[in-house]
Amino acid sequence: MLRLHPFRYHRPDTIEEAASLLAEFGADAMPIAGGTDLMPNMKHRLFTPAHVVSLNGIDAMRGIGFNAAGDRLRIGALEKLADVASHPVVRRHCPGLAEAAGLVAGPQLRNMGTIGGNVCLDTRCTYYNQTEFWRAALGYCLKKDGTVCHVTRVGRKCVAAHSADTPPNLIALGASLSLTGPGGTREIDAGDFFVTDGILNTRRAPDEIVTEVVIPITNGRHRSSYMKLRQRNSIDFPLLSVAIAGEFEDDGTVAGLTGVVSALGARPRVLAGWTEIAAGKRLGSRVIEALAERAWSQCRPLENIIVDAEWRRAMVPVFVKRALEGLDGK
């Protein structure tokens, strides 16, 4: 049995009220949406806020639809992952994102978890996602309550893994995020949202709320795909994830290609040099081989998950190839 610590629960109706509650209570408050990440983490005493501010009463943070000009798809941050995965517009225009949302955890968790929460998912590590008792026995770790990183032994930087499925796709799609805090509202590119600090790996301030995800939709031939490696085909977080988005000319040659790999380090990695390899060419086996090789050379997973890091690295080209082949017909 894992008890929660005592806290007060607030359920405001508007973004402004929620932002002002978070500002008022400062470090004593945390926002909650689906709760699928925060609730277990609180049960493990990774977070013990005195005030929990629920965003679930805020109707303005729901809905999936195009803007008036029809070139930006807006997904409210409170949309459940199950709804993002099955939404016809998302499936048609962003198949990789729909696929990723449908591969998060298991069915009940997708009925609860939201896309905004997935974007803000805390990083994960074998030495962090454990009970208070377990962590105390080991003397805690760099990310929470301790001074030693049990993964690198000597490192001064937390290497807990970014483990969310939707952000690599949002980055590949060039999406942006809307954040509202006490200072007002700002937009940030999904590609700039994450930093290489395993302790706090996003640029969201503690009193800011991610209110929506905005994805640019082009009229050109756009395709995207997602592949996820995990021990079981349900419930588990990724050991490796690959998101790919490409723009193609009418003759099927590549105009632009973005590959993003994650679950290895504290932030998703945008693979360098892909457009140079593929531009003007069709995605034939030789080009796919070259892209996979290029991906492998950029990825060096650590033992932040107790699964052999060399095997996870060896799976990079395999999953990149599968994801590239998955672009066909989408």
Add this chain to the structure above:
Amino acid sequence: MEVVRLRVNGDERVCGVPAHYTLLEALRYGLGLTGSKQGCDKGDCGACTVIVDGRAILSCITPVWEAEGRDVRTVEGLANGTELHPVQDEFDLNGAAQCGFCTPGILCSSVALLDRNPSPSRGEIRAALSGNLCRCTGYEKIYDAVEAAAARLDP
């Protein structure tokens, strides 16, 4: 203690709970509905699965306040009086329960599936139950039971 109002299995229920209680704790320790099980208690195993507004969710990581004003259905509410729900009956007939600890959660996931999709394929049943762990049966009899219940509900 604070007062929470829940609509559980069609009944309006009121109980006193600490503000940090989960829905599962309110059901089990506030209302005495111990059918929903406390397994891993952190959202991995599915033993605490209940149906809220028609969808299977995990009550062990749902703050109790998020269930206020919503329609909560637990394993205690599946049968119609003494008449078992077809899924329950088929679990019995197919030997789909051994120790029984995971069964309430699997029944809820199954009923939520059949309410939405009356004639699921074997693959759809497997997918819908992929968030419920069973350490006894190997799942085949469970899938058989859900298939048989679907055939009875939507012949």
